[in-house]
Amino acid sequence: MKNLSRLLNPQSIAFIGGHECAVAIRRSRELGFAGTIYAVHPKREDLAGVPTLRSVDDIPGTVDAAFVAVKREPAIEVVRALAGEGCGGAVIYAAGFAETGNADLQQQLLAAAAGMPLMGPNCYGFVNTLARAALWPDETGLEPVARGVALITQSGNIACNFTMMLRGLPVAAVYSIGNQVDVGMHDMVEALSADPRISAIGLHVEGLPDVPAFARAASLARRRKVPIVVLKTGRSEQGAKVAMSHTSSLAGADSLYDALFERYGIARMTSVSAFAETLKFLHNGGPVAGSRLVSLSCSGGEAALVADMALDRNVSFPPFDAETKPRVAATLNEYVAIDNPLDYHTFIWGQPEKLTATFTEVLKGGFDVGMVILDTPTHPKMKPDSWAITARAMAAAARAAGARAAVVATLSEGMPLALAAELSEAGVAPMMGLDDALTAFEAAADIGRNWARPGDPPGMAAPRIRGSGERVLSEFEAKQLLKAYGLAVPEGAVCRPTDAVATAERLGFPVTLKVSSADIAHKTEAGGVALNLRSATEVADAASGLGQLAPELLVERMVTGAVAELIIGLTWDRQFGTALVVGAGGILTELLKDSATLLLPATRDEIVRALTSLKVWRLVEGFRGKAGDQEAVIRAVEAVAAFAAAHDGLIAELDVNPLLVLKDGAVAVDALIKMRTP
Numbered sequence: 001m002k003n004l005s006r007l008l009n010p011q012s013i014a015f016i017g018g019h020e021c022a023v024a025i026r027r028s029r030e031l032g033f034a035g036t037i038y039a040v041h042p043k044r045e046d047l048a049g050v051p052t053l054r055s056v057d058d059i060p061g062t063v064d065a066a067f068v069a070v071k072r073e074p075a076i077e078v079v080r081a082l083a084g085e086g087c088g089g090a091v092i093y094a095a096g097f098a099e100t101g102n103a104d105l106q107q108q109l110l111a112a113a114a115g116m117p118l119m120g121p122n123c124y125g126f127v128n129t130l131a132r133a134a135l136w137p138d139e140t141g142l143e144p145v146a147r148g149v150a151l152i153t154q155s156g157n158i159a160c161n162f163t164m165m166l167r168g169l170p171v172a173a174v175y176s177i178g179n180q181v182d183v184g185m186h187d188m189v190e191a192l193s194a195d196p197r198i199s200a201i202g203l204h205v206e207g208l209p210d211v212p213a214f215a216r217a218a219s220l221a222r223r224r225k226v227p228i229v230v231l232k233t234g235r236s237e238q239g240a241k242v243a244m245s246h247t248s249s250l251a252g253a254d255s256l257y258d259a260l261f262e263r264y265g266i267a268r269m270t271s272v273s274a275f276a277e278t279l280k281f282l283h284n285g286g287p288v289a290g291s292r293l294v295s296l297s298c299s300g301g302e303a304a305l306v307a308d309m310a311l312d313r314n315v316s317f318p319p320f321d322a323e324t325k326p327r328v329a330a331t332l333n334e335y336v337a338i339d340n341p342l343d344y345h346t347f348i349w350g351q352p353e354k355l356t357a358t359f360t361e362v363l364k365g366g367f368d369v370g371m372v373i374l375d376t377p378t379h380p381k382m383k384p385d386s387w388a389i390t391a392r393a394m395a396a397a398a399r400a401a402g403a404r405a406a407v408v409a410t411l412s413e414g415m416p417l418a419l420a421a422e423l424s425e426a427g428v429a430p431m432m433g434l435d436d437a438l439t440a441f442e443a444a445a446d447i448g449r450n451w452a453r454p455g456d457p458p459g460m461a462a463p464r465i466r467g468s469g470e471r472v473l474s475e476f477e478a479k480q481l482l483k484a485y486g487l488a489v490p491e492g493a494v495c496r497p498t499d500a501v502a503t504a505e506r507l508g509f510p511v512t513l514k515v516s517s518a519d520i521a522h523k524t525e526a527g528g529v530a531l532n533l534r535s536a537t538e539v540a541d542a543a544s545g546l547g548q549l550a551p552e553l554l555v556e557r558m559v560t561g562a563v564a565e566l567i568i569g570l571t572w573d574r575q576f577g578t579a580l581v582v583g584a585g586g587i588l589t590e591l592l593k594d595s596a597t598l599l600l601p602a603t604r605d606e607i608v609r610a611l612t613s614l615k616v617w618r619l620v621e622g623f624r625g626k627a628g629d630q631e632a633v634i635r636a637v638e639a640v641a642a643f644a645a646a647h648d649g650l651i652a653e654l655d656v657n658p659l660l661v662l663k664d665g666a667v668a669v670d671a672l673i674k675m676r677t678p
Contacts, residue, residue, distance in 0.1 A: 002183065004191040006088025007117050008173075009131040010064035012036040015047060016056065016078055017069030020093060020137035022048040024067050027127065027134035031144060034132065038063060056081040062088075067125055067135040069093040072105060075121070080112040089183075091135045092120035098179050110181050117187075123178025124156035127163060130172050130197050140174075141165075148172030149279045150192045152185060153204035161272075167412070168420025168430045169280040172198060180209055186217035189228065193221035200282040202275060203230045211260065211575045212460040218264035219456055227282045227447050228266045231275045232257055255597040256576045263457045263599060263606070265450030267443035273412070277436040278443045284429040285404055287448035290368045291315040293441060295341035296359065297373040298349060298390075302410065303341035306373060309435060313442050317341055324365035331358040350386045352393050359397030363405060369441050370398070371406045373434065375414030384416055391419055395426040406441075410434040458601050463577030466649035467676030472518040476554050478671040482656070485646070486639035488632070488667045492556030497547030503555040504539045510558040512669075513542045515550035521672055524587060532558055559667050563628035564619035565658035566666075567595070568640045570651050578644050578651060582607075582637060584616040585658035592616075600644055607637050620661050628661035636666045650675045 012035050013028065015021035025037060025048035038059050039047035046052055053059060056066075056078060066087050068078050072094040082090055090113070097106035099122050109121060119125065125135040129144045140163040148170030151162045159176035173192075177183060185208060192198050201221065208214045221228055234254060261268045269275040293315050295306045307317060317340045320328060329338045331354065336345055342362065348354040363370045372394045376387035391407045398405035405428045409415040412432035420430035431437035473481070479489040494516050495503045504511045515528035523529050528549050530542035539555075546553055567585035572578050580602060583595025596610035611617055611633060620628040636659055644651060655672040 001190050002117050002187050004089060004117055004183065004187060006064040007090075007119070007183075008065075008126070008128060008191060010035060010088065010133050012038070012063045012065075013133060013135065014038040014040060014056070014059055014063045014066040014082070014087070015050075015069075015135075016040040016066060017093070018044065018047070020069035021067060023137045024069075024125070024135055025050055027136050027140055028132070031127070031129060031132040031134055031142075033134070036063075056085065059085065062086040064088040065133070065135060066090040067093065067137075069137060072096045072102075072109075072121070076105075076109050076112045079109060079116070079118065080114075083112065083114045083116040087116055089117035089119065091123065091125040092118060092178075092181075093123065093125065093137060094120075095122040097121045097181070106179065106181050113182065118182035119175075120178040121181060123154075124159050124176035126173060126175040128173040130195075139163075142171055142174065145170045145172055147197045147199055149200045149202055149283055150188075150195075150198045151175070151202045151204075151279075152177060152188045152192075154178060154180070154206045155204060158204050165276060166417060167276050167280065167432055168415065168417055168424060169276055170199075170283060170424070184208075184210060184213065186210060186213040189214070189217040189221055193217075193224045193226040198226060199286075200227045200229065200279050202279045203228060204275075205230055205232045205257075206234065208575065212462050215260065215264065215460040218260075218266060219459070222265050222451065223456065225286070225451065227287055227444075228264075229269060229275055229278050229282065229443065230261060230266050231269050231272065232261075253573060253575070255595075256573055256579055256599070259579065259597040259599050260576070262450075265447050267447055269439070269443070271436070273433060274436045274439040277431055277433060278440040280424075281406065281429045281431065281437075281440040281444055282447075284406075284424055284427060287444045287451060288368045288404055288441070289445070289448050289452070291442055291445035292318050292366075292368045294362055294365060294367040294370045295373060296344055296362060296371070296394075297341065298344055298346045299373075300343040302373045303339075303343040305410075306371075306434060306438070307341050309438055313438055315438060315442050315445070318367075320362075320365055324361065327361040327364070328358065331361055350389055352389050352396075355390055355393035356396045356400070359394050360400045363397050363401035363403035367403070368445065369404050369406060370394075371408045371431075371437065371441075373408050373410060375409045375411060376416055376419055378413055378416050384419070388419055391423060391428075395423055395428045398428055399426070405429070406431050406437065408434055408437040453605070458599075458603060458606075460599060461577065463572070463574060464649040465572075465676075467678045469677050470652055470674060471677070472521060473673045473675070474516050474518050474554075475514065475523075475671055476516055478654075478673040479668065481673065482639065482643055482668065482671060485643040487636055487643075487656070488665060489671070490556040490559055490667060490669060492554055494552050494554050496551065497543040497553055500543035500553055500555055501536045501539050504533065505536065507555060507557050510534045510560075511539065512556050512558050513539065513546055514554045514556075515546050516552040516554040517550040520550065523670075532560075556669070559660050559662070559669050561662055562658075562660040563626050563663065564616055564661040566614075566616065566633065566661060567655065567657040568637055568659055568668075569656065570640065570644050570654035572652055578648065580637070580641055580644065582610050583614060589657060600641060602641055604634065604638065607634055607641075611637070627663070629664050629666055632664070632666035633659070633661055636668065647675065650678060652676065
C-alpha cells in the first residue's frame with residue numbers, strides 16, 4: 001500500500017509552472033491553506049503574489065506535495081528533482097503521455113519518480129477541503145467541511161463538474177487521477193477509506209488497470225464500513241470480439257465489472273444525478289438493512305406516483321402492521337385511509353405538533369427508510385415557510401423515533417439549499433428527485449445486505465495465460481473431462497456411423513445421435529443432431545444422414561423430463577481472468593439474455609445468489625406443478641468452477657449448454673471446451 005498521506009494532506013506545497021500554478025495557489029488560499037507555499041518558475045518574479053524560486057533545487061528542505069504544470073519532457077526532470085529532494089508526491093498536469101500513444105514517455109516519468117507517488121499524468125489534480133489544499137488549476141465551488149464524501153475520477157472535466165454541484169451534498173474532496181501511471185483508483189480507495197472524515201467514496205471509472213488490486217482495496221473499504229458508489233462508463237458491448245461460444249457473447253467486460261461491484265458491495269449508478277443522490281443518502285447515515293420503505297405525502301397523486309415508480313425496483317411499500325396502523329390513525333381524522341404510501345391529506349398542513357405526531361408514529365413502524373415527499377418552493381415570488389414546517393416535523397419525528405428518514409423533492413429545484421443543509425445537520429437526507437431518491441434507497445439496501453454477509457468476499461488473483469496451441473475438444477472429450485470434476489453427463493460412446501445401431505442397442509433406447517467433430521461447434525445449427533430415436537431403424541436412418549457431416553458420431557442415452565434448460569460457461573478476460581456465467585440455456589440463450597456472471601473463485605453463496613437472480617430459476621423452484629433439483633444445479637456449477645481452478649490459464653472458452661434440470665438431478669447434454677495444451 002502506498003503512503004499517500006503527505007500528498008493528499010500536505011502541510012507544504014510546491015507549485016512548479018506558470019499560469020495554472022498561479023490559479024492553484026489562489027484556490028488554496030481561498031480554502032484557507034495554512035501551510036507553506038513555494039512557487040517555482042525560471043523567469044517570473046512571482047506566482048499569485050508568491051515570490052518564485054528558479055528551480056526545484058532552490059526549495060529549502062522537503063515539501064509534502066508538488067503540483068507540476070510544465071510540458072511533458074521537462075516534467076520528467078522536475079519529477080526526478082522532486083524525488084531526489086524527498087517530496088511526498090506530485091500531481092502531473094501535463095498531457096501527451098500514454099493517452100496519445102507515448103507509453104514509453106510515461107514509463108520514463110514513472111522511473112524518474114523512483115518510488116515517489118505520482119498522480120496523473122494528464123490530470124487536473126485535486127481539491128481537498130479537509131486539508132484546505134487545492135492542487136487544482138481551475139475554478140471550484142467547494143467549501144471546507146468537517147466531514148463529507150470523496151469523489152475520484154479519471155476525467156478532469158467531470159472532476160470540475162463535481163466541484164460545481166449545488167445539491168446539499170457535503171463534498172470533502174475531489175480527485176482527478178488521469179492516466180494512473182502510479183497512483184491508481186485502488187490506492188485512492190485504500191487511503192481515503194482509512195480517513196474517518198470520509199463518509200462515502202464516489203468513483204467515476206473508465207477502466208481499472210489492476211482489477212485484483214482494486215478488489216483488495218474495495219474489500220478493505222467494505223471492512224472499514226465506508227460505502228462506495230461507482231459511475232462506470234463503457235457499458236456498450238459493440239467492441240466485444242466475435243467468439244465461438246454463447247458464453248462470450250453473454251459475458252462482456254461490462255458484466256464482469258457488474259460482478260466485481262456486486263461482490264464487494266459497490267453500488268453502480270448509470271446517471272450522474274443518481275450517483276450524487278446516492279452518495280448524499282449514504283453520507284446521512286450510511287447503508288440500510290433492507291428496502292422496506294414508507295412514504296408520506298399530502299397528495300394522493302404523489303402517493304400513487306411513488307408506488308408506481310417502485311415497481312421495477314428492489315424496494316417495497318409494505319402495509320402498516322396491526323400495531324402501527326391504529327397509532328397512525330389516531331393522529332389523523334376519519335377521512336384519511338391508513339395505507340402505505342400514506343396520503344395524510346392537508347388537514348394538518350402547517351401544524352408542526354400534529355405533523356410531528358403523525359410522522360413519529362409512522363416512523364416507529366419498523367421500516368428501513370421513511371420518506372416524506374415535499375417540494376419546497378425556491379421561486380423568488382414564493383415563500384417556503386409553511387413547507388419548511390413539514391420538513392422540520394420530519395426531522396423531529398426521525399429524532400423521536402430513532403429512524404432513518406429523508407425529505408424527498410420530486411424535482412431537484414424543490415429543495416432549497418439552506419433547508420437541505422438544515423436537514424442534513426439533523427441527520428435527515430435532503431433528496432433531490434424522486435426517481436434518484438428511490439435509486440439511492442435501493443442502492444443503500446444492496447450495500448447493507450452485502451455488508452451483512454459473514455466474512456470477507458473472495459480475493460482475486462492476477463489473470464494468467466499458459467500453454468499453447470488452442471484447440472476445440474470434441475463433445476465427448478469435453479464431457480469426460482468435466483465428468484471427472486463431478487458434472488453429470490449422459491452415458492454414451494463415439495463410433496462410426498455404421499456402428500451406431502449396435503451402440504444404441506447396447507446403451508438402450510431412446511438415444512440421441514450427434515456428429516462428433518471439433519470442427520462443428522454448434523451442431524444444432526449445422527443439422528448435426530438427431531433426438532429421441534426409439535428404434536434401430538430410426539438410428540440407422542439418422543446415422544446415414546449425419547455420417548455425411550462427420551466420420552464419427554456420438555451416441556448417448558436420451559435425457560427426458562427436463563424442467564428447465566440452463567447454461568454454465570467459462571470465459572477469459574485479460575483484466576479479470578476466468579469468469580463463470582450461468583443463465584437460461586438451450587437454443588434461445590442469446591435471445592433471452594437471462595444470465596449472471598461470477599468472478600472466480602466463487603463461493604457457494606455467490607453461486608446460489610447468481611442462480612436465484614435468473615428469471616428461468618422460477619422453473620427450477622417450481623412452476624405449474626413441476627420443480628427441479630436445485631442442489632444438483634448448484635453442484636453442477638461447482639463442478640465447472642472446480643474444472644476452471646484446475647486448468648487456470650488454459651481455458652479460452654467453455655459452454656455446458658444445455659444443462660437439463662430434472663426432478664432428480666441435472667445433466668449436461670452438450671459441452672464445448674476450447675483450451676490450450678499445458
